[in-house]
Amino acid sequence: MSEIEIYQQKIMECEREIGKGIIGQRDVIRQVMLVMLSGGNVLLEGMPGLGKTMLVRTIGQVLRLSFKRIQFTPDLMPSDVTGTNIMVKEEGRSSFRFEPGPVFANLVLADEINRATPKTQSALLEAMQEHTVTVGNVSHRLEEPFLVLATQNPIEQEGTYPLPEAQLDRFMFKVLVPFPDKEELRGIVGLTEGLQPPQIQSIMDGRELLEARKLISQIPIAEAVMNYILELVMATHESHPYIREGASPRAAQALIRASRARAFMEGRINVSFEDVQSVAYPVLRHRIILNFDAISEGITEDAVIRQIMEAKEKSMYA
């Protein structure tokens, strides 16, 4: 069995193992896995109590990755996220020592990121983009793999600081966490209120995850599929009746990386149109800005993305 096939199998096992700890939410688990394999960050939007924290914790267990949770509040300071220099006395001498903040972990759950001030948000965003933290004039490298899962509550908007579009663009995916159906809810209750919580096993570690990322980055994309990706992004800039601002070039990069990851998870060694279509929603929904007409008519970003994909469907096999 080739190396790529070995890793494909391991990733599938990881997905199954995570599913033991999280009832339902298959799409959410899959999308988070895709982001991890692509080396991006994910923004989770959903009601409280849907298992977002549990999800990140379970992923950390399965992949043997360190996990930290930061609860963002309006009074949270940047140094509370990144860490700070503290004065210590060692061997009779006083000196400053850097005390790393909760951001120094493989998996960071930034809960309700829109509650913190923009200054605190930007501290986390620098870490997301650069995988470094600068305190004073010293940059500290974050350990790889590094993944930020930020959450937003879609209903409680009072007293929040919505992330500006430029900052939203840094998240590879925006995943909508749906409310579970009745059967899934039954399972959740049975799992959490049961006598024996499920045993989650570790399948991979961080190093193997990095190896898998290297293999994924080599998966070829056919010219036709590449053109399709570019056409999708460009279509958000053509005169659309509901779009005020289209997606940035980061969207094209995200589509390519995420499509490769999906092809890998599907057991293929090539990217297909289906892969692109599958990841288009989480990649584009937070990157296009709707105009007033769309908002007043109740048109969502997903509906607009669906329209664009339907329009481009003919060019797939033309």
Place this chain on the structure above:
Amino acid sequence: MDIRKYLTVQIKKCRNRMNLARLIDCAIVFAAAGGVLGTACELVSLVWPFYHVHLAAGLCFGLGLLAGAGCALHRRADMEQAARRLDSFGLKERIVTAYELMDKGVETGDALAEMQRQDALVHYNQARDRIKIPLRPDKRHVLALVLSVIMVAGLSLVPSPVRDQAQLRHQVQEAAKEELQQLEALADALDRVDMESLTEEQKLRMQELQEAMRRSWEELTRSDTWESLALAQERLEYKYQQAGQSLAQLASQMQDPGAAGIASAQALAQAAGQNGGGNNLAQAAISSGQSGNGSNSGNGDGNGSNNGNGAGNGSNSGNGDGNGSNNGNGVGNGSNNGNGAGNGSNNGNGAGSGSNNGNGAGNGSNNGNGAGNGSNNGSGAGSGNGNGDGAGSGDNNGSGSNDGNGAGAGQGNGSGGRGTGSSNALHDYVSIPNDIGDDPSLTGEKNGDQNSGYFRQQNGLAWEGEHVDYNSVISQYTNRAFEGITRGKYPSGMESVIRDYFENLNQ
């Protein structure tokens, strides 16, 4: 197994099949479009003469097919499109990815490319049974083609007088081709004449000849009935004779007629005149002895040959020409300002009558009789040649001429007298008015009701004025008449009458 070669062959097969399907569909679409054009041609031919309409409709189909083939060639599928077509059967872009890795020679890590090809091969073999590239064209395209064929075929069977006219015109033009070639040869010869070597008067005569030939050419090319062709050829024959004579006269005045090109032109004109091509063609075309009737300014031409009879009637300003030859009879009647001309030759009789200001002219030759009657201010002219009789009468202020017998004596042509009604007499004098028109010395009112002054002479009535010898004016009159024929001054049908008339006078 060489996976690359195998996949390339499979992609090629798919490509070839795609291109064949495209060729069939494009050919059908464009042929249907050609059929629409063909239908338009057929429709046009119902109201506008279009002889080659069926050929044009067929060509439209053919051109459509060719255009379809060209379009299919231009839009032919390449290997990448064929690979994507294979992927559309659930292969999820495995084939096109494998093809691109082969085509570009890109080895994203040899192992990875090889694995991808292997994966593509496995899935291709699994899906092979359901991969089908249909050759059948779009049903709507086929329906369009069938409909257009039905339209063209249906319209081609619709009877139409315009189509009949186009066919007739084509036949007439085909018949005139030889004549046109001959005429063009003469026209070229006349164009090659060295005008610098001619005097002004000679140049003028040459120009008149060229102009006459040009008019005949136009007449021949415009002919769209047998009758009009016959008339044009008849006039042309006369012009050939005149041209021959004129060129002969010109040649005699020149030192070196060959160098100036006169001799060759003369030879051509004389040869064309001797061929009598015009008469042969005209008679061949209308030898069935049809009678023609024209009304309301139409012309009726009836020609009969070889014991056939020709009867032509023209009314309401129309002309009626009847020609009978070789014992045939010709009867021509013109009414209401029309002209009637009847010619009989070779023992045939010619009878022409004109009424209501019409003219009647009858000519009989070679023992034939000619009778011309004019009434209500019309004129009648009858001439008989050989032993024929010439009888002309005019009623109600009409004039009658040639009221007598012509049989060897005197004129021998049946032109026994002049318009004063005398017969069997030698030509003596002709009255020419002293003044014409607006001369103030004229007595009497120009538009008044007084009669012109006249008196009775031995041979009949004569008018005041100068009297000159007949022989001194007949040549002038004859030349003017022949010039008028050459220039096309006279109504059609009358030129032969006038020509015969003056020829008979001068014989």
